[in-house]
Amino acid sequence: MELRHLQAFVTVAEDLNFRRAAERLQMSQPPLSQQIKRLEREVGVPLLRRTTRQVALTTAGEAFLAEARRALRAAQAAPQAARQAAAGQIGVVRLGFSGPTSHEVLVLMTRKFRERRPHVRLEIHGPVFGGELVERLNRDEIDAGLIRLPVAGSGIQVRELTRHPITVALPAAHPLATRREVCLLDLRDEPVVSHPTNRGAGIVSLIHSAFLRHGSTPNIVQEAPDTHTILSLVGAEVGIGFVPASAGHLKVPGVVLLPVSDIPPLPLALAWRKEDANPALHALIDLLDEISADCRAQADGSP
Template structure:
């Protein structure tokens, strides 16, 4: 039994007439009758009672009609799903986001992707440091990573989609917040709250290298992988930290951001994925991410500097 047999049967069952069914199917009546007879032989039952004037379904034909309709609907759905899957419009995609992107880029990107591809199940894993993302990208637990480069792991393709400043974050009551910007060297005597160092996250490496370039080794009081916890610890006056400027979107009372006058540091944001056999799902997500980042960059405008000493200067929230 083939799908065409089901389509022929359905046409005859609905039209109750071989001539009209043949016209509907755009085939000759004789081949249609032969195909219905073949279907009945395959099934071992009569599906129609035939007279010179009418065609009617047998009881077996009535039962078969319900199943045939369901089978044809399922077949059409399967074909449609296959086309959607090939186009990257159906399936399941697992995406990891680094800390600052969790609070700033994730909402816009996930909403845009869901609007474009509502039939894709998106599994979001937030606040993941780069080493953890690369590990899960390699073993297949993540499909795409939104992370901080550099990443030099064989087997992964990495595309940097933007750069942003690295800034200092301090407790709001910290004396240094009276300044509109800071020199990193002025923080040499401070305790630092840091992202993980084993294996070293990108922001840990940036912080460590910058401090050493400024002439000191940072005193690290605590390391945390969770960006919200890091900001909360700084707000509690447990230390200072260096973070991407986009982390300002995580609003925690008691924390203050300040630009760095020296050194001027930046960090990238990148998309990472397995470089071989890139699936249509991954390609669609990457295209969406590029579009979202370009559109956000186009609408962002600098904030005018406030009067000297204003706590809400620049990137301060």
């Protein structure tokens, strides 16, 4: 069944006159009649009733007309949809994120991408620890992920967006809670509530490296599945916890966050597969310079 036959039928059905339909189609009447007959043979039932005085649709013809119009609209829309998809104007980007400390960047990225690509669907997956985000990227379960550096594994491209200073979460009654800042030597013997050590959380390796530089290791007394749980356990005086400063928006009662002067900031980046040719993903990648600049302005308190 050819589209030109569908168009011929729709034109005849609209005019109910072969001569006028042939004029609209810029063809002679006999070939048009042959196209309609061929179409009816293919469908297997009469679509038109013809007399010497009039042409009318059969019941089958009325049903076929609705579907034929839908098929022609789809055929006309298909090239435009293909061009839009190739330009990253439509499509889907599956974006993973690593936890609540990346929420501000996630919101900023989502807002900007929706402004620039309103017809691309951005699916949010998470929260997921960094190591698991890389696994999901490699399995093609997500297209990109907001992840803490460093990232292990080949075939992954990363672009750093911002860095978050590391703070220590202390119970409000802790003797150090009134300080403006602390260093690791102040915290060396403290019990620590940690992120999981076996799930690729970037902050875990950062904290262990910082302690090693001082010739010690953190005294981990409990692991918690996420930042909010760490803060809750700190509030219950189970121990102290190390979290990015961006965790401040969680505001858990009975917990104070203090900067730690000798732990370097924790980078947050967007990661994606190098070979991924998804145009919608590359439309997001093209915005990373602007998103990074907005992150810096947000960190500086600029409007």
